[in-house]
Amino acid sequence: GEGGEGGEGGEGGEAGSASDEAVATLNGVLWKRASKVHIAQAAVAESGLARDWVTRHFRLLPSDGTLAYFQKQGDEASLARGILPLAFYDGVSEPPAGTDGSAGSTPDGLHAFQLTASDGSPERAFVLAATTADEKAQWMERLRALFAAAAVTRATAAATVARAAAAS
Structure with missing residues (x-):
């Protein structure tokens, strides 16, 4: 089957902010549920049958704060099949037992x-x-680093606001 093309890559190559350097772009093939079934509770179609897993080419783009996925590896950004704004997520973990993605529920x-x-x-x-x-370990590590960097940025911003409020 497909897969195994994961690894490091870099699209663009222009210098970015410190957070971009701390968490590099990552490209590779991952599996996801077909047809908007990434939501854990919706792994079963209305027919009652489990939906299939499909491969997509994923690009982690720290400078944009997104994880985008594409039909094919070389697809341009405008051809993204989906874009996940990472601001809506705060971590990466093993799927809980009994949910989509847990042991026994994936191919x-x-x-x-x-x-x-x-x-x-x-x-x-x-x-x-x-x-x-x-x-899996590489993707989880890179995503954790990105979420950790975002948490530091949020904490720094909150501390700056608190100091400004205390000074006034």
């Missing part, structure tokens, strides 16, 4: 993980799967 050989929705987000968990355990 054999896939290694699932999920983006967890932040409080107040309009989104729910987004489940993805890598072809190898190493690819």
